[in-house]
Amino acid sequence: MAPVRATAETEPVTDQGLTRRWLFGDQLGPHFLDAPDQPVLLVESRRVFARRRFHRAKAHLVLSAMRHRAAELGGQCAYVRADTYREAVEQLGEPLTVCHPTSYGALRLVNDLPDVEVLPARGFATAMPDFRRWADGLGGKRMLLEDFYRRARVAHGVLVEGTDPVGGKWNLDHDNREPPPKGVTRLDVTDPWWPEEDEIDAQVREDLDRWERDGDVQFVGDDGPRRFAATRAEAVQALERFVTERLPVFGPHEDAMLQGDDWMAHSLLSAPMNLGLLDPLEVVQRAEEGHRSGDVPLASAEGFVRQVIGWRDYVWHLYWYTGEEYRHRNALQHKGKLPKWFTELDDAEIGAACLSDVVGDVREHGWTHHIPRLMVLGNYAMQRGWDPLAVTDWFHRSFVDGYDWVMVPNVVGMSQHADGGLMATKPYAAGGAYINKMSDYCRGCRYDPRKRLGEDACPFTAGYWTFIDRHRDRFAKNHRMTQAVRGLDRLSDVAAVVEQEQARGSRAP
Numbered sequence: 001m002a003p004v005r006a007t008a009e010t011e012p013v014t015d016q017g018l019t020r021r022w023l024f025g026d027q028l029g030p031h032f033l034d035a036p037d038q039p040v041l042l043v044e045s046r047r048v049f050a051r052r053r054f055h056r057a058k059a060h061l062v063l064s065a066m067r068h069r070a071a072e073l074g075g076q077c078a079y080v081r082a083d084t085y086r087e088a089v090e091q092l093g094e095p096l097t098v099c100h101p102t103s104y105g106a107l108r109l110v111n112d113l114p115d116v117e118v119l120p121a122r123g124f125a126t127a128m129p130d131f132r133r134w135a136d137g138l139g140g141k142r143m144l145l146e147d148f149y150r151r152a153r154v155a156h157g158v159l160v161e162g163t164d165p166v167g168g169k170w171n172l173d174h175d176n177r178e179p180p181p182k183g184v185t186r187l188d189v190t191d192p193w194w195p196e197e198d199e200i201d202a203q204v205r206e207d208l209d210r211w212e213r214d215g216d217v218q219f220v221g222d223d224g225p226r227r228f229a230a231t232r233a234e235a236v237q238a239l240e241r242f243v244t245e246r247l248p249v250f251g252p253h254e255d256a257m258l259q260g261d262d263w264m265a266h267s268l269l270s271a272p273m274n275l276g277l278l279d280p281l282e283v284v285q286r287a288e289e290g291h292r293s294g295d296v297p298l299a300s301a302e303g304f305v306r307q308v309i310g311w312r313d314y315v316w317h318l319y320w321y322t323g324e325e326y327r328h329r330n331a332l333q334h335k336g337k338l339p340k341w342f343t344e345l346d347d348a349e350i351g352a353a354c355l356s357d358v359v360g361d362v363r364e365h366g367w368t369h370h371i372p373r374l375m376v377l378g379n380y381a382m383q384r385g386w387d388p389l390a391v392t393d394w395f396h397r398s399f400v401d402g403y404d405w406v407m408v409p410n411v412v413g414m415s416q417h418a419d420g421g422l423m424a425t426k427p428y429a430a431g432g433a434y435i436n437k438m439s440d441y442c443r444g445c446r447y448d449p450r451k452r453l454g455e456d457a458c459p460f461t462a463g464y465w466t467f468i469d470r471h472r473d474r475f476a477k478n479h480r481m482t483q484a485v486r487g488l489d490r491l492s493d494v495a496a497v498v499e500q501e502q503a504r505g506s507r508a509p
Contacts, residue, residue: 020078022089022098022116024106025062026403027276028069029232032099032122040077041096042070043088049217052393056208056219057226057366058400063204065230065275071200072231089113100128103404104324123273124316125280125309126152131317142422143318146171149310158284158305159291159298166291167298171306175299178252179438185260189249192268193241195234197226220398221345221363228271228367228400235272239283242267243290251300255371257439259357266369267304270401273312280308307370318413318423319405327389327408331420332427332471334385338394339506345398349508352459354441355380366400373399374428375435378415382429383463384506385470388418426480429467432458447509452497459501459509466501469494 020039023032030036044066049059070079082088086109089096100121101107110116121128126148134151135143150170153159159166180187205224211217229235250265258264272278284305290296319326341349347360358372368377373395381391392411396402413423432449436442442449447458452465468475468488475481488494 019095019097019117020092022096022110023069024098024101025066026102026274027099027123028065029123029235029276029279031279032276037076040073041088041092042066042077042079043085044079044081045084045088046081046211046216047083049211049219052397053218053220054397055221055362055366055400056223057221058397058402059208059217059219060201060204060223060226061228061230061271061366061400062275063207064201064226065277067200067204068231085109086113089116099123105404123276123279124313125156125284126313126317128317128320130155131313132321135317135321143321145310145314148314149306152309152313153305156281156284156309158309159288159302167302172251172299172302173306176251176303177255180253180256180258180440185258185440187249187253187258187261187264189265190241190245192227192246192263193229193238195226195229197224201226201230220343221366227365228268229277230272230275232277235269235277238267238272239269239278239286242269243286244295247287247290247296247300247304249300251297251303254303254369255438257354257371257376257435257441259353259440262361262365262368264369268367270312271367273308274401274403274406280312284308315409316405318409322409322419322422326419327392327412329412329419330388331418332382332385332388332416332474334382334387334416334418336384336386337506338381338386338390339508341508343394346508351446352509353445353447354435354439354460355509357441362398366398371438373410374415375430375438378411379428379430379460380463382416382427383460383467385467388412388416391416421478426478429464431461431464433461435460452491453493453500457497457500459504462497462501465491465494466498469498 018035018038020041021033022041022043033040044063070077078092080088080091082091095115095117097117097119098110099119101110107118110118134148153165153170154163208219208223212219229238246265246267250267253264254266256264269278269283273280273283287296287301287304291298291301340346342359345359345363347356347363350356350359354376358368358376361368361372378391388411392407395411396404396407409423413419415428417424417427432442432447436449446456448456449458449461451457452462465488468484472485472488476485491497
């Protein structure tokens with residue numbers, strides 16, 4: 001198949017002195033090119049979507065973003081539709097450069113191809129050699145996010161005065177952990193910026209429909225309308241709306257959940273950032289401008305900056321630093337299969353209000369914010385002892401912002417505690433009391449967050465104590481879990497709770 005070249009109203013004159021840059025579908029921003037007129041290769045492979053059952057909205061977003069980028073580049077872009085990346089490169093038949101890919105599989109591929117030069121990674125604030133020097137120099141001490149984050153703030157001059165934090169404190173988490181305001185169903189905040197679909201989106205949807213009819217691919221979840229930026233211009237608009245109208249409200253309730261508010265005050269920028277449409281430094285610098293202008297409270301600005309050049313970069317670097325075998329860690333020896341109601345995103349089968357609503361959000365949008373991911377979905381999976389590698393794969397496929405580098409550390413390490421404590425000294429396990437405190441889900445739910453036994457026993461409360469009991473010996477040696485183990489020892493009905501949860505099995509709660 002010959003390369004399919006995108007067209008535009010005016011074709012730029014390309015600089016033939018620059019080697020053609022191969023852009024993967026998550027490297028679509030201008031900062032992945034050495035010059036605006038550098039020749040580009042984009043490869044669209046249907047087989048990528050045939051290998052695994054991705055969320056339909058994710059497939060739509062990625063293809064829409066790639067095709068929009070090709071249309072912007074016009075004649076300088078060779079847009080190749082091929083079964084495999086290797087086939088496309090061989091068809092093109094010219095030297096290529098490529099920025100360091102975002103997965104081990106893609107890195108092996110580009111390293112194995114002749115006439116492909118692999119450049120350092122882009123799209124992250126801290127360079128890979130810099131992180132490695134820092135991590136190697138710790139002398140066996142834990143790689144703490146807080147230490148990495150402070151170092152990044154100083155290195156990039158974000159929310160600092162010299163080497164000191166603006167406001168005198170590095171961490172304002174204590175201001176950003178409030179439950180939702182009482183008596184409200186939605187936060188009082190401007191809606192996120194929403195894109196308007198165009199002809200390219202329509203064509204993507206037609207193609208996905210045809211691929212499904214032909215039996216080439218299968219998807220899960222709903223598709224449309226598109227909720228996330230697919231172009232650089234859209235991403236900049238989404239960033240601007242967030243900083244000027246939503247970021248001021250973001251901080252205090254960033255860990256809260258509301259049943260009637262899918263978006264809260266979150267940015268929805270993870271998807272365009274992970275497509276490479278925004279550079280993280282421009283994102284945090286815009287947030288800092290919002291604070292220094294007096295429009296954004298420091299706690300909101302700091303909390304957001306921490307997520308972008310702290311946590312996001314930290315996860316990226318841990319993915320590469322810990323090695324490819326990290327994904328297979330299973331310190332808790334969890335081997336349970338994911339039930340069909342979960343993999344099919346069948347929220348109608350679920351009686352627990354929190355789990356039903358969050359699974360429904362994933363089905364509808366391919367997205368929820370970080371607390372439902374961690375404390376509802378991840379918490380439930382860990383309590384039930386599901387295989388962490390399968391849980392990781394589910395998150396990767398089901399979320400529009402999910403990529404291998406994103407989900408391996410976040411799920412294996414943070415969510416499922418399968419790395420034995422490398423990322424977090426204790427598992428992020430909690431009963432219904434946490435969800436009741438940080439959300440409005442428990443009001444009207446068929447289950448009572450205070451009960452662990454009986455027909456109305458909360459599956460998270462009962463699941464929590466079953467989880468602690470299953471790993472009692474291990475957790476007794478963890479100083480951060482000793483209180484939980486002591487609490488377990490004070491319960492007279494542990495055996496009955498465990499028996500109850502075993503009887504519930506993999507049924508939807």
